[in-house]
Amino acid sequence: MQLLRTLCHIQAPSGHETRLTKFLLHYIATEQKNWRATPQVLAGEQFQDCIVLVFGQPRTAVFAHLDSIGFTVRYGRQLVRIGGPDAETGYQLVGEDTQGPIECTLTVDEETGALGYEFTRDIERGTELTFQCDFRETDTTVQSCYLDNRLGVWNALRLCETLEHGIVAFSCWEEHDGGSVAYLAKYIYETYGVRQALISDITWVTEGVRPGEGAAISLRDSLIPRRAYVDRIRQIAAKSGIPHQLEVEGAGGSDAKELQRADAPWDWCFVGAPEDNVHSPDEIVDKRDIESMLALYQVLMREL
Amino acid sequence: MQLLRTLCHIQAPSGHETRLTKFLLHYIATEQKNWRATPQVLAGEQFQDCIVLVFGQPRTAVFAHLDSIGFTVRYGRQLVRIGGPDAETGYQLVGEDTQGPIECTLTVDEETGALGYEFTRDIERGTELTFQCDFRETDTTVQSCYLDNRLGVWNALRLCETLEHGIVAFSCWEEHDGGSVAYLAKYIYETYGVRQALISDITWVTEGVRPGEGAAISLRDSLIPRRAYVDRIRQIAAKSGIPHQLEVEGAGGSDAKELQRADAPWDWCFVGAPEDNVHSPDEIVDKRDIESMLALYQVLMREL
């Protein structure tokens, strides 16, 4: 889990994913010699801070978002949200402005809910703050901020080790209304004719999706994927014998929103491990669900 | 009204329109020998569960959505909404899972509003339920669930009988945030240069739009169409002498949302009969408004 620990420590709030992009490009350049197949690596200004890896003759694309929730410094000592972070007085936040590195404390006004910070000095406008990473591992669990979605990124990177045919796309802005999957999807569809997608992201522990019972195959969230495609995925998963759970929600979303709205006929399905303490510094995932998630991606990318 | 009755009985909730798509493909294959012109039929995986019919040299495209509102089975005996169905305890719902066909009863918790069902057994996760169809016809009205939008589909099919130049597109997911019109519109615009649209869908009886006074030409709903295009439609309708009404709303939407957001300069206008008891099992439409709707589409497709 050393790779996951490293990923969780890198700051990459929506709109400012550069550090994580650089880390991944270096990781890919270093590690791909150990991978079964060598991908084409697409990156640079035409892809902003996204990365696309193309293996062999792709039929399906995996989307894993790089960005995380966080906070932007406004005026006075006010903060505004990046995405939908959980907020409790006392959470430790980190960042950096031109005056140097920052370690401060989140404050939530009990009456108004207004967000602020306590620090030895004023922080410059527009500075992004993210949760301080306290990565904890036991025999059965990992716990940290930003398992959503560094675990989805980790899953995609581990998938690369054995992937022969397929696309792995690392996206930006997912936590804050999106903005990169539209052009990634267009490029992928127009260049490779690929219109099948899997969303490598983390979902919620609920009354119907329990920790330790396998990654969730989502039958719907706020959006409804095309039934025919999800049924194929369910059949492959059932035949594989890999533990998994079926999720049905009325809320929540993912990079799939942009695929659903795209002007190409994308089929998509969210497949991901469930976490508890969602969007807090204490997100926790059962290791069996991580194992299930990777195994499902391996079989699905072969058989879809 | 036998065709309309048949259409209302076929289950096709958003995301699972397959049954209705198959019915329509069969109907089109069988009936087109009786139509004035023979269309090119576009369907298959590239169009997911949509169908596009191209007649002659098209200048205008009609969009009619296939899908309906409904419910998805969650955990325990909970339901979540597909689109925005009306919900009252006692509504009869139908569906099917691997254990067989289902006829159950909707329940609405009086305090929490939570949706559930009563049935002799648990229904499998992700199963879609739709209203049981009780189709009622009088001399002056038709009444059934899903007149929205089987009546819009019926109108489009009847239009095909005499259409010489134009496109008829059957779309999916309209009741649940859309997802197919974007790519249908792109294909139509790029292949045929068509950027004029009519939305064949059903609207609401209100204080300003009365049953029996003709189909409504919508001047706006939550979105505002381009005035210059709507004015042309109003002029053609006025000159035709066909009864119609002008609608002005601040809420509501249609397949036009995706045309308005499209990256091509689509002009669009919603033209449809009004119904009462919206999104319930008892939607009711005046036959004079159905007649007006078809007559308006016939003249508009000729003159636009």
Add this chain to the structure above:
Amino acid sequence: MQLLRTLCHIQAPSGHETRLTKFLLHYIATEQKNWRATPQVLAGEQFQDCIVLVFGQPRTAVFAHLDSIGFTVRYGRQLVRIGGPDAETGYQLVGEDTQGPIECTLTVDEETGALGYEFTRDIERGTELTFQCDFRETDTTVQSCYLDNRLGVWNALRLCETLEHGIVAFSCWEEHDGGSVAYLAKYIYETYGVRQALISDITWVTEGVRPGEGAAISLRDSLIPRRAYVDRIRQIAAKSGIPHQLEVEGAGGSDAKELQRADAPWDWCFVGAPEDNVHSPDEIVDKRDIESMLALYQVLMREL
């Protein structure tokens, strides 16, 4: 400020921008002989009521929306909003229907908030009403309805006088969910390879953005632009010595929404003067901020 006064008097609610489009096309045809470079003028049905000016070898596009907020006449004497206008009983509204010109008074029901009008006769359904323009100028300020966004349009037109390389795009529907920037952006990106944008629009006076301290460079609103691009803009602005302010908001939006969602990798930044009395007949802007805005656009279009 004669040009700005004229722009503020022309009615152009979202969806019915024709009058302003015609005025601009005439203005451009007349004035371009005095401009440093002669642009290519793109207009006509393929661009609906938008206009695109292309100067030299463009690297960056400026978007300025033509449309304004207002009201649509519904049934009885009801009004529904176009965009988000401020509403107070007594505001004077103007418009025109087939019976002639209209000057009426807005009414707001104290209990329900329902909008209506007082006039000597009923106004026809679908008629658009806008604020009556009372343009006021002092040594230090301009005040009028619709400075948002006639001042952004004015800024773009003044920029044209000295622009050598760049695109100026006048868009529609911005106040009411958008609908033109998607296709303008696609055309611009595919034809010229341009994917850098500046949003020439008006923002709000707040506790952090004060009148007279320069145009605001927005670090974020409801959406978050890519940090790398905004940092370049901040550096150019800082080096230029032109007064400006940094804005950080959690709400609000602009034409940038459509760029962020576009299927091309657009970088964008909102740069505009702040106004007080937002979306009312009494919007007011400090002249120093107008001066700063134009100066910033001149330097940014040279150096980006």
